[in-house]
Amino acid sequence: MKQDVHSTTGYTNADGIFASCGAPYVTYRRPHPSAVVDYIASQFGSATAPHILDLGCGPGTLALDLAEHGASVTAVGVSEEMLAAGRDWADVRGVRSVIWCQANATEAAALTKDTGLFDGATVADAFHWMDRPRVLAALDQAVRPGGFVAVVGYRAPGTQREWWHPLLEQLRLRWLGSVNLAGPATTYVEPAGGHEEVMRQSVFSQVSVLRADYRRTYTLDELVGLQRTYAYSSAATLGDRQSAFEEDMRETLTAARPDGVFETDLQAAVIVGRRPTNAG
Template identity: 35%
Template sequence: MSTPFASAAPYHARYRPPYPAEFYTLLADRFALDGWQTVLDLGAGTGANSLALAPLVDHVYAVDPEPAMLAEGRRLAEERGCTNVSWLEGDASVVSRLCLPRIDLCVIGSAFRRMDRVRVLADLDAMLAPRGGIVLVSSAAGPEGQSPPWISVVEEVCADFLGADGGTEDGVAGPGDPARPEDLARPEDPARLEDLDEHLAKSAFSRIDTTVWNQRLRFTADQLVGLQLSFPRSSPALLGNRQRAFESALRQTLLDHDPGGTYTRTVAVTATLATRPRP
């Protein structure tokens, strides 16, 4: 039987909006990525960060606990002719036992909030090169304040098909996923982001620098339908034989709300760069 995480993987690979190009330019500049570095993408999902960084470094290790996510990453890598990414199954608790080489840069998306942060940061301290660093990247609601009206449309349809909690009781989210299925652009709670900074400040990587970009996202109705299926809490596995009805209802309700068929949202993408203090 397919799990919510596994069934969401193909939609995750196709419909998740990428981080802005400026994010990868920042990493290239700040960590002097010149083709010789080794990168760890922890909680990689389908490898969006791995594939974006692969042309800039010598090798990327993409680590994720969900085999279906890794399979999608491998497929995308093959399509793009990308041969310097290793796709490794495992979660953050076993990363120190994967026998990886010295790491120059570790990138972690929103999955960091579901990790044992103290343990992960201690493990990374033993794995990262002296001048290596950690980058946490996530998205939060943008400067527009209130969510755009179309998000309420999505929430209502999800509630009709999956209940108010999106079809689960434990609120668990998958690799790279937001806390709620209606959070369509990986938004993070700002309070959670502050909590992450506190964990970094108490770790070996206490030198922290944060950069924020406002990213304008634009979706069609079909893209929003696919995006919803990319969330484990509204995945094909949970929808079961109701999936086609869900897709049809969501698409039609969105078009009834805005016949123009274009739906936009601004998110604030935050990249937190953490390195060891300079001597």
């Protein structure tokens, strides 16, 4: 299933932002904490086979987990490379209940022509790339009455980042300059206002929020590989500077932590929005 992937994102090359990130994303991005996935699954209610729309799906990091929790998932993204990685990952995991769709998130309503209304929609670590009010307006046409929208973030707003984050920021400044890139040829556009604020201003204004503490541990190789999953430090963005950038990163991180073990405590957030009960 394929829709127009260019017209409504605010980025003229939206399908190229994550060029070269597909395989590294599957290898190096960590799954969402179990508390996050369980909380979203708890929103399914009594539905035995809920139909969930996962927008900005990447290679299915959340979509596959939800499918393994009994959902039928339509996974939507603009990058065919990411979707192809997701199909392969689904095969490896034996997941058969995900439909992969190249489309823009603002086209969610059009997807219902083939699928019917969705019981819920999720956006995991991708809402900041989207025209959020337009996406929520589209979801008003795509999510059934009584359904939900869940926005997931690996790090809750206002909480601490990984302790090594400033070191990597200095590396990116040295190798890529002060402009925050969104892929090889595009500048990142910082969204105005927090996700919860945007949700409350939408039709899904009845909001609940889960915050869940968790710990992550990486090896040096994993942290280096993780940088290949970000649009601002991907292989496509760095080009012929990638090897030197990664060598500099190894030296910097090894100096900070010679034993090669990188631990951090983080707090994830899930913002769930529903229509007010008197909204019908």
